[in-house]
Amino acid sequence: MSLLKVTIDGKTIEVEPGKTILQAARQIGPDVAPPAMCYYTKLKTSGGYCRTCLVKVTKGSEKDPRPMPKLVASCRTTVMDGMEVQNYSSDEVVEARKGVVEFLLINHPLDCPICDQAGECHLQDLSYENGRSKSRYEFKRRTFEKIDIGEKIQLHMTRCILCYRCVKVADQLTPGRVHGVINRGEVAEISTYIQNAVDNEFSGNMIDVCPVGALTDKTFRFKSRVWFLKPVDAHRDCDQCSGKAVVWKYGNEIYRVTGRKDQWGEVDEWICNTCRFEKKSPSDWVEEGPRKINRHSVIAQNHYGSKTRFVASPESLPQKQLS
Amino acid sequence: MGRKLLLTHDHVEGIQGYTAYRANGGYRSVEKALKKMTPDEVVEEVKKSGLRGRGGAGFPTGMKWSFLAKPDGVPRYLVCNADESEPGTFKDRYLMERIPHILIEGMITSSYALGANTSYIYIRGEYFYVARILENAIAEAYANGWLGKNILGTGYNLDLYVQVGGGAYICGEETALLESLEGKRGNPRIKPPFPAVAGLYGCPTVVNNVETIAAVVPIVNDGGDEYAKIGIGRSTGTKLISASGNINKPGVYEIELGVPVEEFIFSDEYCGGIANGKRMKACVPGGSSVPILPDYLVCKTAAGEDRLMTYESLSDGGFVSGSMLGSGGFIVYDEHQCIVRNTWNFSRFYHHESCGQCSPCREGTGWMERVLHRLEKGEGNMSDIDLLVDVAKKIEGNTICPLGDAAAWPVAAAIRHFRHEFEYHVLHPDKIKDPKHGHREPIMPVKPEPVTA
Numbered sequence A: 001m002s003l004l005k006v007t008i009d010g011k012t013i014e015v016e017p018g019k020t021i022l023q024a025a026r027q028i029g030p031d032v033a034p035p036a037m038c039y040y041t042k043l044k045t046s047g048g049y050c051r052t053c054l055v056k057v058t059k060g061s062e063k064d065p066r067p068m069p070k071l072v073a074s075c076r077t078t079v080m081d082g083m084e085v086q087n088y089s090s091d092e093v094v095e096a097r098k099g100v101v102e103f104l105l106i107n108h109p110l111d112c113p114i115c116d117q118a119g120e121c122h123l124q125d126l127s128y129e130n131g132r133s134k135s136r137y138e139f140k141r142r143t144f145e146k147i148d149i150g151e152k153i154q155l156h157m158t159r160c161i162l163c164y165r166c167v168k169v170a171d172q173l174t175p176g177r178v179h180g181v182i183n184r185g186e187v188a189e190i191s192t193y194i195q196n197a198v199d200n201e202f203s204g205n206m207i208d209v210c211p212v213g214a215l216t217d218k219t220f221r222f223k224s225r226v227w228f229l230k231p232v233d234a235h236r237d238c239d240q241c242s243g244k245a246v247v248w249k250y251g252n253e254i255y256r257v258t259g260r261k262d263q264w265g266e267v268d269e270w271i272c273n274t275c276r277f278e279k280k281s282p283s284d285w286v287e288e289g290p291r292k293i294n295r296h297s298v299i300a301q302n303h304y305g306s307k308t309r310f311v312a313s314p315e316s317l318p319q320k321q322l323s
Numbered sequence B: 001m002g003r004k005l006l007l008t009h010d011h012v013e014g015i016q017g018y019t020a021y022r023a024n025g026g027y028r029s030v031e032k033a034l035k036k037m038t039p040d041e042v043v044e045e046v047k048k049s050g051l052r053g054r055g056g057a058g059f060p061t062g063m064k065w066s067f068l069a070k071p072d073g074v075p076r077y078l079v080c081n082a083d084e085s086e087p088g089t090f091k092d093r094y095l096m097e098r099i100p101h102i103l104i105e106g107m108i109t110s111s112y113a114l115g116a117n118t119s120y121i122y123i124r125g126e127y128f129y130v131a132r133i134l135e136n137a138i139a140e141a142y143a144n145g146w147l148g149k150n151i152l153g154t155g156y157n158l159d160l161y162v163q164v165g166g167g168a169y170i171c172g173e174e175t176a177l178l179e180s181l182e183g184k185r186g187n188p189r190i191k192p193p194f195p196a197v198a199g200l201y202g203c204p205t206v207v208n209n210v211e212t213i214a215a216v217v218p219i220v221n222d223g224g225d226e227y228a229k230i231g232i233g234r235s236t237g238t239k240l241i242s243a244s245g246n247i248n249k250p251g252v253y254e255i256e257l258g259v260p261v262e263e264f265i266f267s268d269e270y271c272g273g274i275a276n277g278k279r280m281k282a283c284v285p286g287g288s289s290v291p292i293l294p295d296y297l298v299c300k301t302a303a304g305e306d307r308l309m310t311y312e313s314l315s316d317g318g319f320v321s322g323s324m325l326g327s328g329g330f331i332v333y334d335e336h337q338c339i340v341r342n343t344w345n346f347s348r349f350y351h352h353e354s355c356g357q358c359s360p361c362r363e364g365t366g367w368m369e370r371v372l373h374r375l376e377k378g379e380g381n382m383s384d385i386d387l388l389v390d391v392a393k394k395i396e397g398n399t400i401c402p403l404g405d406a407a408a409w410p411v412a413a414a415i416r417h418f419r420h421e422f423e424y425h426v427l428h429p430d431k432i433k434d435p436k437h438g439h440r441e442p443i444m445p446v447k448p449e450p451v452t453a
């Protein structure tokens, strides 16, 4: 099959047919890759919801060079041969994205100081990089009661940005789905049919896919800030999953276990709940060595206000903070 | 008198029932299509007719039908959109209530043209009693051999079902409708794929409005060319208009496309002029989603030409000085009405009806509503007006489905043409506290002075 040529912010790359603009942009690199809050490579039909990845298609294809009339979600738009796309180089895109970030934040509690996700929250990163400094929203923010969904997971709906990732996890990884969206519009919420009903060996992956602090690990909550912990690649023999995980340590103690995330914040392989919640003893794991950190958290990198794009290079992470 | 094609027998006694409907020429189009025409010939007539979708977007129906994918061994579906929930629009209800068999007849003829053997009418929950009327009509059609197996001995089979929705405006958006019909949450799908390729249960599907499907009946009976003789340019045939607001004769009118707006509002054949001898202040010509027009742009375009009831003429001037025919929900406001209040009212609707899937619409509709409410109560600031314009702009075009645009346009248009009235609300909070303040001190639109060089 012949490759398709696509140019994004002046950089050209050839990709396989069927790739989306977002995937092509990620192949080029962080400088042109749009931020993505709802798309998740491993989850089918994800993407399209948050609209942070909007880009401008200035040329549809070689065959039909007409520009697309509206900005498109790069995560859901497939590349055509000869397509030309503007991301950061278009003022219109930057302005629209600023709008999206503002929308995502108007009802967000901004309780970062007490949120377990702080330091690895995509919304935090997104707003540093693409937002405006002051919200123009002057009304009461919406709030929800915290609920426990299952023994190990807590849902803090007030922080949710309705990216639908956890819904796709429930749909695609766990049989007999009990987790979904109820109500509509502004008061739509993630819920389970019956509280406590998320009880499945792979439900814990919801925590990893959640871009904000809406779904958190109850076995870890408030134990520590992530930036005080040292992530170590480790594995164990598991009959349910690959057993490849990251253990987050303070001294010799394991504080939490997560999947291994790539440069874009997406896990390489799903892990089961036994590995995630039950195996907290150093003897449970074979350590492989310090995690090559590919996380892009601005906070973890002391990058407040810097002009770096959404994703910073892995090397720039100050290791001393983590050890 | 304009010609009528859908409401011809509106006042015939018993037309709701099968006997009277049949006695007045009902089901002829089914006989003609099934016995004398191939499905493609029916599609061809619809193409020739120039019929455009009556659900709001005005997409050419024949073209939509010809896009339907036809892979072997895969069923195809026709789905009728009877979700009619756009504020100001009530023509489908009128048609289904008065002459239900014309929709059933249109469904049979259209299903035949598309090669569908199972078809659905998806109707909004609040029209429950209308669903009963349709179910009775369907039962009568089965009993008389127009539905079921081997219809008229031609070997064509069709089953027709009515599905009642839960009462959400968003389920009128065609892909949300399909989700809902499949028994899922009514969230619009991300397109592509389009329903013509992957619609109901992943199969090729056509979704058409009630009126569109009913119009297939006269098109097949009289021929597409005959239908296309009515109207002007690319606006052919007749259109049902739901007329409401401060007019003497609100109701549903079947008009020939091309009637001047002025005639529609002021002649006794239609709306009969503004009620109680007042002046017209504004008009929303196509349902709550389309831009509002100030009095001086209703009957004339910005260029001073007569505005006509056509797709093209109503949108003449684009968003600067035009609007849209939309679903034909024609709302007229007299001099005493408050545009700020009206805009808030519309905005409240979209806020309530957003499905919440995409961030700009989920968060932006509520934001606009709250700012508008504050302005309406006299608690707003001057900067709120530009804030609204900006929020509307950030929603428009950036969402999954057109509900985002539908929420943004009315706000943007109201401020474009009635900014002084929003300012008045900021400057005179004491005066506007009373929702009927317009009765004491009417605020009329201000026509901008023409710019002379």
Ligand SMILES: Cc1cc2nc3c(=O)[nH]c(=O)nc-3n(C[C@H](O)[C@H](O)[C@H](O)COP(=O)(O)O)c2cc1C
Binding pocket: B052, B053, B054, B055, B056, B057, B058, B059, B061, B081, B082, B083, B084, B085, B086, B169, B170, B171, B172, B173, B174, B175, B207, B208, B209, B210, B212, B213, B401, B402, B403, B406
């Ligand atoms: C939010 C929203 C609501 C809609 N509601 C309706 C409706 O109630 N009835 C309808 O016929 N079309 C409605 N539409 C338009 C449909 O998506 C679709 O275009 C139409 O049913 C196609 O039929 P037509 O080509 O015969 O007009 C709506 C669209 C949107 C975006």
Ligand code: SF4
Binding pocket: A159, A160, A161, A162, A163, A164, A165, A166, A167, A190, A206, A209, A210, A211, A212, A214, A215
């Ligand atoms: S809980 Fe998290 S993963 Fe689920 S929809 Fe909300 S933000 Fe997304």
Ligand code: SF4
Binding pocket: B170, B188, B353, B354, B355, B356, B357, B358, B359, B361, B362, B399, B400, B401, B402, B403, B404
């Ligand atoms: S635009 Fe509004 S109604 Fe449409 S998909 Fe997005 S949130 Fe739902």
Ligand code: FES
Binding pocket: A035, A036, A037, A038, A039, A047, A048, A049, A050, A051, A052, A053, A054, A073, A074, A075, A076
């Ligand atoms: S990442 Fe593309 S819309 Fe959310």
